[in-house]
Structure formats: structure tokens, C-alpha cells
Amino acid sequence: MIISVQNQKGGVGKTTLAIHISHALAKQGAMVLLVDADPQGSARDWAAAREDQPPFSVVGLDRPTIHRDLPPMAQNYNHVIIDGPPRVSDLARSAIAAADLVLIPVQPSPYDVWAAKEVFDLIQEASVFKEKLKSVFVINRKIVNTAIGRDVVEALSGYGLPVLKSQVCQRVPFAESAATGQTVLETNPNGQAAQEITALARELLELGHVS
Template sequence: MIISFLNQKGGVGKTTLAVNTAARLARSGHKVLLIDADPQQTSAQWASLRETTPFVVASLPRPKMARDAMAMAADYTHTIIDGPARGKDIAHSVVIASDLVVIPIEPGGPSLWAATETIEAVNNGRALKEQLEAVFLVSRKQANTVIGREAKAYAADAGIQILRTEIQNRVAFAEALTAGRTIFEWAAKSEAAKDIERLVKELLRYGEHENIRGPEKARQAADA
């Protein structure tokens, strides 16, 4: 599967989610690729803090990256894409390259409003890839709070499911990323690590029924 984390608002935890999802998949013995498609290159900067990484990290922060991303992904069990906070052209390519688009949202207005552009890209992508999946993920949630009625209504109106897993706003995530570590290297038994465990388990359910696209259809989608 090619799984992307994408929202046009920065600061919703896309890089944290991408790095640690890739790390959890790699810990299971999968061959994993992380593509940094964000011009800010935060995932690539994280990788530069290390001598080696538990998965391969590649940079493709440019429009029309879908064809290259899909070609690279063919050599891996799973590919994770860290999407851009800005840039419609790159976001469109990220969607086209993906089998599953995960849209991180915070339980508040700004990230929901910014998600509108991502939903538009997903809807455009579905015109080319009918089996393209998209889900909302509550991210950076404050402890002991519940997701607001506004977010649930927004998801219902968009016709996009909200994952049951919710990622709490935990200090350990920031500490690990700053240190150039995954959450499993930094605090393997922490609640933050458990959050990612639950997330990956839920995401993999979307891969139980393989999204099959013919080579020509995939090329047409990548060039669109």
C-alpha cells in the first residue's frame, strides 16, 4: 500500500505520523519507503540526524511526482508519503500516487478548513482512481477531551470516515523527532508508541482488499 498523510495546514503532525508509521511497519519486517513530498523537507531533515534509518527515505517535493513515487514504491512492501502543507500541484500528485490518503485534523476549526483543499484533491483523484480511499485522523488531541461535533459533522458532509484511533498530543513525539529517533527507539513502551501501534493496525485493514489498477490506468493517473 501507498499511504499518504496530507492536509494543507501545517502543524497537524504529518511528519510525526509518517515517520512513526513507517517505523512501525519496518519493525514488523516489511520493506518500507518514506517519501518526503513536503518542500520543507522535515522528514529528510530527521533522517539527516541519523547514520542509518530503519526504512529508506527519499525526497520528491515537486509537482508531477506521482509517476516516480509509484515506480519507487514497486520495490517496497509499503510506502508512506509525507505530504506538503502548501502547494496544490504537489498535493494532487500525492493523492494520485496514494492508495490511502490519511487527513490529520485537530479538534478545531483551522485544520478542518484547510482540509477542504485536500478533500477536493481526493475527489479529483477518485475520478481517475475509483478505489482511492481517504480517512480523517484526529491528531494532536488534548488528553481528556472528545472530538467536537463540528469535526464529526464535517466528516459526514465530506463523506469521509474518521478513524477510531486518535493520536494524543504527547511530548514524547516531539522529543523523539527532535532527537532524530522514532517513538519506538525513544520510548517504546510509552502511550505515544501505543497510539502508533493502534493507528498502523487500523490502517492495514484498508490493505486487506488489494487496490488493483492496470499499468496503463496507473500511468494515466500519474500524468493527469
Template sequence: MAIQADPELQSVSPERQGRRPGKVIALLNQKGGAGKTTLATHLAGELALQGSRVTLLDADPQGSALDWAQRRLQSGQERLYGVFGLARDSLHQEAPQIALQADFVVIDGPPRVAALARSALLAADLVLIPVQPSAYDVWASHEMVQLITEARVFRPQLRAAFVINRRVVGTVIGREARAALADQPFAALETEVSQRIVFADSVAGGRLACEVAPQCAAAREVVALAQAVREVLR
């Protein structure tokens, strides 16, 4: 069951028309399994917990973020931010209108759908590229880099950064991945997000890691990620 857009997001209220639009953050990777949806829901949640008005757009035809939001609704959890599906290539036209009603718009992008990915790029102020610390993920990122390079022809102000995600705690693979990304035209955020059971447990119940275990390392990593994103967007 899809969660519909908030009615107030369907049009821009008169008092908001003169307001500077919120920032649009797109999480994109043409390789599946990079953890986009987990990062998108947690990043949106942390920004909302910090007091920002946030909307998450599920632009993945699989609708995983919508499923997460539905589980949250069914379990009676507090609604932190609006989530609705927008898996169509008019995303770049609709997301800026939604941004007039939010401080941040987070887009959970699609894997392997080039038209949707291009539309998300044209809507975004910042693109985060989640990569797992493996050679396969680094190699697969070249396609995303090419799409961003093309988008910058139309949006030269578009910013992009890699996020090392699902790093296995206690290994050196993360450092090796960071070294492999050094030749890319975009930097990798210093903040890394590790592979932790609490992420899987929280997603299954439509919750955030900080709601399952407030003082856990995963929650601290998400806070650091949100801070890094704010700094990039300043």
C-alpha cells in the same frame, strides 16, 4: 544535507518485475501544522518494525522528514527505512516504480502546493488526512476533500480517511471534531493520536516514540494507527 535515494530504488530489479507493487500511503493536508511529518515518520517506522519493507518519500519542499532522517543518521540510530526527497509534480510517475521495491511507500505531502498534492494523490492507494481537533482544521479540510474528489475521476479506487491528530488528552474536543467530520465523504479512523511530549522529544533526536519510551501511550497509538491502515488497505 539531503539523504539520497537508495541505489536499488533507482531501477526495478528483474526478479521484482513480476511482483505486485507495494501500497502507497500519502499523508496530505493543505493546512500546515497538522502533524503530517510526525505521523509519516512514525507510521513508516512502525510498519518497518513489523517486518515490512518501507520507503518514505519527503514531498514537502521544507524537507522536514529528510531533516529527521539526517538527525537519525548522525546519532548512529539503526536505519529502519529509506528516506529521500521527491518534492516534484512527477511524483505520480516515480512513486509506482519505487513501490515495486517496497511493501509500503509513505509520502509526507506538502502543505499549500496544489500541483504536488495532486501528483501525490494520483500516486496513492490511500490518503490519510491528519486533522487537529479544532474547527479551523475541520474547515480547512474541505480543500483537501475537493482535491481527492477530483483525483478519484482518474483513480476511482483511491481510498481516503481522516486521522484525528494532536488530540489533547482528557478533553472532549476529539469527540467534537469527530462529530464535525461526520458530514464529510470520508470516514475518520477510530484510532486517534494524542498530543504527547514524547513525540517532540523523539523527533528532535531522529527517533521514534517507541524508541524513547517503548511502553508509552504514544507508541501504542502508533501501533494502532498502523493496524488501522493495514485494515483499510486489505
């Protein structure tokens, strides 16, 4: 399955989730390729900050030919996760065209709900050529013990795309683990952040199995 993590809004957690989903799938024994489609190169920086090899392959493809370049590479992997760039661009369009599933992280704020219109429009555009393209929202950086996640789920329903049951909370280990090129599955394997990521990866796999 090729999952493209996309949102033109910056800082919503595209890179954080792309890295963590890649690790969660790799931990289950899958061969995983993480494609860094962001010229900022955050996922590549993350991999470079590690002391050892990451538990999955990381490659940079930040030209708007991802949809052409990826298929032959993807054959060697069970799953490919694309970390998308911020801002509307031909890169995001190419990274959506390459995908089976577009995962849209949104923070629980009305600004994020409104800003999702940009990625929604790109997906609509791609769906004309790609009938089977699936897209889902995932709430990231939810504040623990608040109801605000629920309001956002309701507001997002206006787009007519599903919102994943798994939500990822604002948790310090996500930011901390990044500094050393690790994931919470390594630094806090029994913590709640790790549980959220494992549940998210499971839900994504289930989505991939129903066509």
C-alpha cells in the same frame, strides 16, 4: 500499499505521522519507503539528525511527477508512505495521484475541520481518474481527557469520509523524539504514544486489506 499523508494546512502532524507510521510498519518486518514530498525536507532533516540509518528508507521526491516517478521505486517495498507538503500545490495533487490511500491528519479544532475542504477537493478531483482511491481522516494532537475529539469526528462526518478509530493525542514524546531523528517507538517504546501509533498502523493495514 501507498499511503499519502496530506493536508494543505501546515503543522497538523503530516511529517510526525508519516515517520511514525513508517517505523511502525518497518518494525513488523515490512520493507518501507518514506517519500518526502515536501520541499521543506522535514523528513529528510529528521533522518539526517539520526546517529544511525533510519529503520526504513527515506527519499526526497518534491517535484510534481511523484505519480510517475514513484511506481518503479515502490516495487521494491511492501509499503510506501508519502509525507505531503502544506498549501495547495501541484505537488500535493501529484502525491495524491500516486496513492492507494490518502491519510488526512486533522487537529481537533473547527479551523482544521474547515481547512480540510482544500484537501477534500483535491481528493474529489483525483477520484474522477482513480475510482479505487480511499481517503480517511485521523485525529492528531487530541488533548487527553477531553471530549473535543468527539465533536470533531461529528463535524468531519460532513465530508462523507471515514474517520479512523485510532486517535493520536498531544504527547510530548512526539516532539522530543524528533530532535534526535528518532520515533517514540525507540524513545518510549512502552508509552501511550507508541501504543497509539501501533494501533494506527494496524488500522491502516486492515484498511489496505479490504478493497
